[in-house]
Amino acid sequence: MTVLSVNLNKIAVLRNSRGEDEPDIGRACDCVVAAGAGGVTVHPRPDQRHVRPxxxxxxxxxxxxxxxxNIEGNAFAPARGSYPxxxxxxxxxxxxxxxxxxxxDAQITSDHGFDLDADTASLRPLIAELRALGARVSLFxxxxxxxxGRAAxxxxxxxxxxxxxYAKAFAAGDVDEELERCVATAEAARTAGLGVNAGHDLNQANLGRLVDAIPFLAEVSIGHALIGEALYDGLAAxxxxxxxxxxxxxPAG
Structure with a gap:
């Protein structure tokens, strides 16, 4: 089965808006794990707008x-303040x-992937260092x-x-072209020997169509929509x- 990794950034956004300790991101973590999530994702940024070191x-x-x-982030961003x-x-x-x-910092949220023509040389040593630390490395x-093939x-x-x-196209009712683009990337990744994850703006309405089209999807990382839906239905539910x-x-293969 495709693994669900729950992104907890939005819990930290709510907490930081008051400058105190609630809602408790640790308690949220315990809740999603107890509910059956297979992973937890965070995306710390140097400006510490949500999840902090x-x-x-x-x-x-x-x-x-x-x-x-799963820790997401920009390895090219230098240390700043208490962000190491x-x-x-x-x-x-x-x-x-x-x-x-x-x-x-200028991006409200992640809104594009790497340019592999331009970025492979600078990514290579970073990936090697991360893998030496025991981490699986995924590229957005x-x-x-x-x-x-160059990513591999x-x-x-x-x-x-x-x-x-894809999520925007799904909401607009005209999803076929964007779904085909996702499938083309997934198939190219599989051909190159890479695993395939997916994330950003996935929700309960659009997730099934994506997984049907990419049955070998290893993981989906979902935060913004899931936390929003949890306001109405509860986090565990x-x-x-x-x-x-x-x-x-x-099941993912």
């Missing part, structure tokens, strides 16, 4: 290998997976990217397909709703 450390200790811990840099943080907490994303790529050549283990455009969708589809 101390959150990452505390969650790593709390998860304690019960499920996979992505690789330094990975060296401390040793997550199972690191998802490299080319984001910056745009749907429609098919020249993925520089040591990546997986790609994560950016599904924002919402995680279980997603798991029912994934269980009803073909």
């Amino acid at each position: 101390d959150d990452v450390r505390a969650l790593a200790a709390r998860i304690a290998r019960r499920v996979e811990f 840099g992505l690789i330094a943080l990975v060296r401390e907490v040793r997550p199972e997976q690191v998802t490299l994303v080319p984001d910056g 790529v745009d749907a429609g990217t098919t020249a993925l 050549d520089i040591g990546a283990d997986r790609v994560e397909i950016y599904t924002g455009p 919402t995680v279980q709703n997603y798991l029912r969708i994934l269980r009803s589809r073909s």
